[in-house]
Amino acid sequence: MIDGLASAFSDLMTWPSPLYLLLGVAVGLIVGVLPGLGGGGAMALLIPFTFAMEPSHGIAFLMAVGATSGIGGQITSILVSVPGDPPNAATTIDGFAMTKKGKAAEAMGAATFGSIFGATIGMVLMLAVLPIARELVLAFSYPEFFMLALTGLLLISRLTGGSMHKGLIAASAGLLAAFVGLDPVNGNPRFTFDTLYLWDGINIVPVLIGLFAGAELLALFSFRGEQSLAVGHVDSAESRVRDGFWATLRHWRVVVTSSLIGFGAGLVPGISGTLASFVAYGQAARTSKNPEKFGKGAVEGVIAPETANDADKGGALLPTLAFGIPGGVIMAVLLSGLLVQGVPAGPNLLRGDLHIVYVLVVAAFLPRLLAAGIVLLLGMKATVLTRIRGDILAPAIAVITVLSVYALRNEPLDVVMLLAFAYIGYAMERFGFSRLTFIIALVLGGLFESSYHQTMTTFGPSGFVTRPFAVILLVVAALTLIGPAVMKYVRRKPTSNDVEVTP
Amino acid sequence: MTAETDAPRPAVSARHRDPHRIAFDLIFVVFLVTIVIRSIDLRPDARLVPLIVAVPSCAAMVARTLFDVRGAAVSDKDETKPSSVEQRRQRIFVSWALGLVAAPVLATEFLDPVLGLRTYFIPAAAVGMLFILRWIGLTWIKTVAYTAGIVAFVYVILGVLLNVRL
Numbered sequence: 001m002i003d004g005l006a007s008a009f010s011d012l013m014t015w016p017s018p019l020y021l022l023l024g025v026a027v028g029l030i031v032g033v034l035p036g037l038g039g040g041g042a043m044a045l046l047i048p049f050t051f052a053m054e055p056s057h058g059i060a061f062l063m064a065v066g067a068t069s070g071i072g073g074q075i076t077s078i079l080v081s082v083p084g085d086p087p088n089a090a091t092t093i094d095g096f097a098m099t100k101k102g103k104a105a106e107a108m109g110a111a112t113f114g115s116i117f118g119a120t121i122g123m124v125l126m127l128a129v130l131p132i133a134r135e136l137v138l139a140f141s142y143p144e145f146f147m148l149a150l151t152g153l154l155l156i157s158r159l160t161g162g163s164m165h166k167g168l169i170a171a172s173a174g175l176l177a178a179f180v181g182l183d184p185v186n187g188n189p190r191f192t193f194d195t196l197y198l199w200d201g202i203n204i205v206p207v208l209i210g211l212f213a214g215a216e217l218l219a220l221f222s223f224r225g226e227q228s229l230a231v232g233h234v235d236s237a238e239s240r241v242r243d244g245f246w247a248t249l250r251h252w253r254v255v256v257t258s259s260l261i262g263f264g265a266g267l268v269p270g271i272s273g274t275l276a277s278f279v280a281y282g283q284a285a286r287t288s289k290n291p292e293k294f295g296k297g298a299v300e301g302v303i304a305p306e307t308a309n310d311a312d313k314g315g316a317l318l319p320t321l322a323f324g325i326p327g328g329v330i331m332a333v334l335l336s337g338l339l340v341q342g343v344p345a346g347p348n349l350l351r352g353d354l355h356i357v358y359v360l361v362v363a364a365f366l367p368r369l370l371a372a373g374i375v376l377l378l379g380m381k382a383t384v385l386t387r388i389r390g391d392i393l394a395p396a397i398a399v400i401t402v403l404s405v406y407a408l409r410n411e412p413l414d415v416v417m418l419l420a421f422a423y424i425g426y427a428m429e430r431f432g433f434s435r436l437t438f439i440i441a442l443v444l445g446g447l448f449e450s451s452y453h454q455t456m457t458t459f460g461p462s463g464f465v466t467r468p469f470a471v472i473l474l475v476v477a478a479l480t481l482i483g484p485a486v487m488k489y490v491r492r493k494p495t496s497n498d499v500e501v502t503p
Numbered sequence: 504m505t506a507e508t509d510a511p512r513p514a515v516s517a518r519h520r521d522p523h524r525i526a527f528d529l530i531f532v533v534f535l536v537t538i539v540i541r542s543i544d545l546r547p548d549a550r551l552v553p554l555i556v557a558v559p560s561c562a563a564m565v566a567r568t569l570f571d572v573r574g575a576a577v578s579d580k581d582e583t584k585p586s587s588v589e590q591r592r593q594r595i596f597v598s599w600a601l602g603l604v605a606a607p608v609l610a611t612e613f614l615d616p617v618l619g620l621r622t623y624f625i626p627a628a629a630v631g632m633l634f635i636l637r638w639i640g641l642t643w644i645k646t647v648a649y650t651a652g653i654v655a656f657v658y659v660i661l662g663v664l665l666n667v668r669l
Contacts, residue, residue, distance in 0.1 A: 030660065165563065172560035173531065176538050176553060183549035190549055191541055222592035391592075395635045396653050398600060399628045406624055407661045412608040419604045427527040449552045 008358035012060055012366065020057050024064025025367045029374060031065070032072020032085055043333040055341040056359045062337045063360055064367035066330040067119075070273070070309050071371040074111045078302070079104055080397050081216035086208050087273035087309040089439065090281040094294065094301025096216065101297050109244020110299050111306040112372045114255060117248060118307035119368045121259035122266070122314025123361055129318060130357075140267075143463040145451035147473035149444045152275065154480040156282055156440045166433050174438040177202050178445020185453055197413045201446070206405050206418035208274075208439055213401060214422025215429045221394035241376060247299040254284050254300045255307050262308030266315020273312040278440050280308030313364055321357055334360075520574040528568040535561040595638065603631045625662075629654050 012021065043062050053061065073085035078095035091111060098107040140148075153175075157167035180191045181201030192198040248255060258280035265276035284304035285294040294301050313330070320331040343356055405418050428435050455463045464470055538557045542550040607623035614623070632650040641649070 165567070169531070169560055169563055169567065172556050172563075173534065175556050176535070176560070179538075179553045179556075183545070185548045186546055188546070188549060190545060191538060191553075218593060218596055221596040222589045389639075391639045392636065392641070392649065394596070395599070395632060396649070398603065399632060399653055400657055402603060403624055403628060403657050403661060406622075412611055412622070415604050416608060419600065422600070427523075431524050431527055452552055453548065 004354055004358040005362060008355065008362045009366075011056055011355075011359060012362055017057055017060060020053065020061040021064050021363070021367055021370070024061045025068050025370050025374065028065040028068030028367065029072035029371055032069035032074075032088075033076055043330065043337070055343055056356065058341050059334070059337060059343070059356065060359060060363035062334055063363040066334060067313060067364045067367050068371035069330075070306075071112065071115055071368065071375055074115070074306055075108070075375065078107045078111060080220075080393065082213045082397055082401060083208065086204060087277045087305070087312070089208055089212055089274065090277040090305035090436070091302055092212050092216075093281070093436075094296075094298050097295065097297035098299065098302065103240060103243075103297065105240030106243040106247065106299065107302050108375065109241035110247045110302045111244070112241075112375050113245050113248040114258075114303040114306040115310045116368065116372050117255050118259050118262055118310035119313065119365060121256070121307075122263050122311030123365050124314075125259075125263045125311075126314040126318055127361065130322075139469060141467070142451045142454035142458060143467050143470040144473065145447055146455055147464065147470045147477065149448040149451065151473045151477040151480065152279060152444060153437075153441055153448075154477050156278060156437050157434070158480055158484070163432060167437050170428065170433045170435075170437040171441040174441025175445045175448060177207075177438075178442045179449060184446070184450040197411070202442065203409070203411075203414055203417065204274075204439075204442060205408055206414045207421045207442060209401060209405060210418040210421030211425035211428070211435045211439060213397070213425075214419075215426040217394045217398055217422075218426060220390040223390075244299070248303055251300050251303055253287075254304050257283055257287070258304040258307035259311040262311030263315040265308070266312040267318055273309045273316075274443050275440060276308040276312045277305035278436055280304040281436075310368065317360065317364065321360070520572065524571050525568065528564065528571050531564050532561070532568055535564055596635075599631060599635050603627055625654060625658060628657065 011017065043065050069085050070087055073083060073088035074091055074095070076082045077088040077091040079099055081092045081096035081099075083089040083092055095107045095111065098104065153171045157171045158164055176191075178201070180198050182188065182199060183190045189199055261280045261283060262273070262276040265273070265279065281294075281301060281304050284300045285291050285298075288294065288298065288300055290298065316331045320335055338356075402415055402418065406412065406415050408414065425435055427433075428438065459466075464474065535557055538553060539561055542554050542557065545553075607627040610623040610627075629650055632653055633646055636646040636649055637643070
C-alpha cells in the first residue's frame with residue numbers, strides 16, 4: 001500500500017500533473033466561494049476539458065475540484081453566512097456568529113484545520129477499510145437506510161431549536177417538500193401543481209441558500225446599516241488563526257467523532273456530506289460541556305461540520321470504487337469522469353491494478369492541503385469583508401447569490417424559489433422553527449420514502465425489526481422520541497406538595 | 504384574598520397576538536392541508552408515506568396555530584420590535600430583492616432579446632445595485648465604481664470562465 005501511494009504521489013508530481021492539480025484547486029476554491037455552484041456542478045461542467053488529458057491527470061484534476069470546493073465554501077459561510085457549497089450550511093451557524101464577534105480569523109483557522117484533520121482521518125480510514133469494503137457496505141440495506149433516515153430526523157428535531165413540537169413540524173414540512181416530484185414507486189408526478197418545473201422535485205440549492213442567507217442579508221442591511229459585521233475588537237489575523245488551530249487540537253474529541261460520522265455517512269450511498277455535517281454539528285452540541293453556546297459562536301460548531309464534511313469524501317470514495325455506486329453528487333460526477341477516461345469502477349477496479357485508486361486517494365488529499373494553505377494565506381485577506389458596511393455588503397452578496405443560483409441550471413424559476421425560501425427562512429428563524437431540521441428532512445426525504453417501499457417489497461414489514469443494524473437504529477429512534485420524557489418522569493424528585501405534612 | 508394575589512403580575516404585560524406569526528402558521532397549515540387533499544387522488548402506494556407524514560403534522564400545526572391565535576403571555580422585556588428606521592430599511596431591501604428577481608424573470612419570459620442579451624439578469628443586477636447604493640447615500644462615483652466592480656466580477660466568473668448563459 002505504501003509503495004502504491006508513493007508511486008501515485010510521484011506520478012502526480014511529474015509535470016504536467018502539478019499544473020492540473022493547481023488548476024483544479026483554483027477552480028474548486030472559486031466555485032466553492034460562489035454560492036450555489038457546488039463542487040459537483042463544477043466537475044460536471046469540466047468533464048469535457050479532461051477528454052484530452054491522460055487518465056490519471058484528468059481524474060486528478062476533477063478530484064482536485066471536488067475536494068477543494070468545500071474549503072472554498074467555508075469562506076463565505078463564515079464571513080457572510082452564505083453557504084458556498086451545501087455541506088457548508090451547518091458552518092454558517094456558529095461561523096457567522098463568530099464573525100459578528102470579531103473572531104472571523106479564528107473561525108477560518110478552526111474550519112481549515114478541521115478540514116485537514118477530517119480529510120486525513122477519512123482517507124486513512126478509507127485505506128484501512130478498503131480490504132473489507134464489500135462486507136461493510138453490504139451490511140447496509142434498505143431497512144437500515146430507512147432507519148438511518150428516521151433516526152437522523154428525530155435526532156435533529158430534538159437537538160436543534162428549543163421545541164421538539166416545532167422541530168417535528170419543521171421535519172415534516174421538509175419531508176413533504178422532498179416528496180414533490182415523481183413518486184418513487186410508479187414514476188408519476190405528485191404534488192407538482194401541473195408545472196413541469198417541479199417534476200424533478202424541489203432543487204435543494206436555491207432552497208438551502210434562501211433559507212440560510214435570506215434572513216441574514218435582511219438583518220445585515222436593515223439592522224446593521226452603516227455598521228460592519230465585526231462589532232467586537234478584531235485581533236490580528238495570524239494570532240486568531242493560531243487560536244483556531246489550538247481550538248481544533250483542544251477539541252480533538254469533536255474532530256475524531258465528526259470524522260467518524262463523516263466517514264460513516266460517506267460510506268452509505270445517498271447520504272450526503274450535507275447530512276454528515278449537520279449530524280456532526282448536532283452531536284458536537286449534544287456532547288459539549290457548554291451546549292448553550294452553540295448558535296452563538298461556539299468554535300466546536302465550526303470544527304464539527306467542516307471535519308465531517310471532509311471525512312465524508314474518504315467514506316464516499318469507498319462505495320464508488322468498490323461497487324461503482326457513488327456515495328454522493330461529487331462521486332457520481334467522478335464516476336462519470338472515470339468512465340469517460342475508460343476506467344471502469346467497481347469490483348474489477350479493486351481486483352486489478354490499484355494504481356488509479358491510489359492516484360485518486362492522493363489527488364483527494366494533496367489539493368486539500370494546498371487549498372488549506374491558500375485559504376490560510378489569502379482567505380484571511382477576505383476577512384476585510386467583515387469591515388465593509390452592511391448596507392453595501394448585503395446587496396452585493398444578494399446580486400452574486402441570485403446570479404450564481406440562476407447560473408446553476410439557467411433556470412429563472414430557481415431564483416423565484418430562492419426568494420420564496422428566503423422569506424420562509426426569515427419567518428422560521430423568527431418564530432422558532434428549525435431551519436436545519438427542515439433542510440435535513442428535505443435532503444433525506446427521497447431516501448426515507450424509497451427505502452421504506454424497497455424494504456416492504458424486498459423484506460416485508462419484518463425487515464425493520466429482524467436485521468441487527470436496523471433494530472439498533474430503531475431503538476435509538478425510539479429513545480430519541482420518548483427517552484427524555486421517560487427520564488424526566490424517572491428522575492422526578494418528590495416536591496413539598498408530594499410530602500404529607502402532619503400537624 | 505391577600506394583597507399579594509391582588510397585585511398585578513409586573514413581568515407580564517398582556518396576551519400578545521402576533522399577526523405575522525399567525526399568518527406564517529396559516530401558510531404552513533394551508534401547505535399541509537393541500538398535500539393531504541392532493542394525496543387523495545394519488546395511487547395508494549404513492550400517497551401512503553406522504554399521508555403518514557402529513558396528517559399528524561396537520562393536526563400538530565392546527566394546534567400550534569390555535570395556540571398562537573389565543574396569544575401568548577409575554578413580558579415587556581420580550582418585546583423587541585425593530586425601530587421605524589430599521590423597518591423602513593427592511594421594506595426597501597425586500598422590495599429591492601423582489602424587483603431584482605421579478606424584473607429579469609418577467610423580462611426574459613415576455614420580452615424579445617435585445618442588444619444580444621439572452622437574459623436580463625445582468626442589466627437587472629446593474630440597475631439594482633445603482634439604485635440601492637444611491638439610496639443608502641453613497642456618492643455617484645462610488646456607486647458607479649462599486650456597481651461596475653460587482654457586475655464585472657460576476658460576468659467574468661460566470662459568463663466568461665464558466666460559460667454560463669447570462
